[in-house]
Amino acid sequence: MDESREIALTQMRKSVEKLGSSTQNYGDRTLMRFLIARTMDPDKAAKMFVQWKKWRAALVPLGFIPDSEVQDELEARKIYLQGLSKDGYPVMIVKSRKHFPSKDQLQFKKFVVHLLDKTIASSFKGREIGNEKLIGVLDLQQITYKNIDARALITGFQFLQAYYPERLAKCYLLNMPGFFVSVWRMVSYFLEKATLEKIVIVSNEDEKREFIRDIGEEALPEEYGGRAKLVAIQDVILTPMEN
Template identity: 30%
Template sequence: MFRRKANAHSDKETEELQRESKMKELKAALGPLSGRNLQFCDDACLRRYLEARNWNVDKSKKMLDETVKWRSSFKPEEIRWHEVAAEGETGKVSRASFHDRQGRSVLILRPGMQNTTSIDNQIKHLVYLIENAILNLPEGQEQMAWLIDFTGWSITNNVPIKSARDTINILQNHYPERLAVAFLYSPPRIFETFWKIVKYFLDAKTFQKVKFVYPKNKDSVELMTSYFDVDNLPTEFGGKATLKYNHEEFSEKMVEDDVKTAKLWGFDKQVNSEQPNGFSSAEVAPEPESDTPTSISAV
């Protein structure tokens, strides 16, 4: 028995050494990095991309190269709340004030609350909130959880296939290993037709993270509560908490987080002569009025 334990420990050490070697190999393959690319491609990032490609260095490098190119063009770290606030008026995507049992950030998605028609703006809004969820991860945690509420969803306000495909592409190719689990709570039967198409856009790893939960299915409910404290979980997802989205309060929180984002990426060091506080108008949304409360309701 002791020999088996020793062997298991030795195997684990060997595996970790091999992974460290592959991280060094990937870092060398990427070549010299600077600025935001250097900040983005830290050791944790390299590990996520290697994990996403089963520790194949060549495939991981290709994936990471594509992400660096995408980030250079899309500039997700530069998006500020005032640019996407109109998309969030109905609360169709928001970051919850609670975490799951593992301390992960939680995004709540309500596809039935769609309020706009521009796919580009919808994706920009989602990317902003993915970045915001990452910003609010506790130390040592790298993943988030998604809760999807189908209240009000119908085939008439359904997300277009192209939008769903683009969203999945961004999530699994540019934010690999950021999603821990996505719970689809009580989707209507008609959703099955949509799902039969969408699921083919998912890679095997992402597919395994998607969980369907039905209130009358004991096993699926137990799985969900293994991830969430029912006292924190909103009633819309079978919990005990009241979920109420307040756009004004949520906006105030996002503006506060925009300042954190600017500091994280070094934008606070860029002095603009027209902005005595050191931020340009493109970097941070306007500060809320002084007489506006700064609290955020549980969402």
């Protein structure tokens, strides 16, 4: 790590302490994600980190969201976890046609945390490093107006921006119907430039080939041009992490 980053990390740790919190138990790579998200500004990164800790303590007091707390959302079997891309990123696929707007927004927020945490954890090799990223695939094939849920999309992306900084490697949007374009335009209004730059709308054969190449046939299900089988996220069993 170069000297400027070391200095920024030291300043961030001091700023976190001034805000009445602590960076104890958090490694440099975790803190660096917050610094990168705040253009290497130690004070802004410290504020973001402290807000993240408070948010986790309030919404995720156990440190994770168990299946039992999000059972209604899991029963739809709309989220799939496909192993690692060729670059080592876990691949999460969302089948939008199986999603319907939730009547319980708190449970939906917990569901977003559950799936992001589990997807990230699926890339751990024994223990968390702190800078693991994920790939999201949003499949819009066969959606109808009943499946449209702008609030859910905004919640998911805002959670990534505010509470999972630098965790998103890339997000692919597949099979976008014409009527969804205006919805996506509205959702995009709430996204930061750095997030938008990681989103790829796959709309032609060349882009589809690049999508398959980026993820790799080993992780990509057959229906998307790969060789894998779809695996629902609740069917993925993770081994306990080392301390």
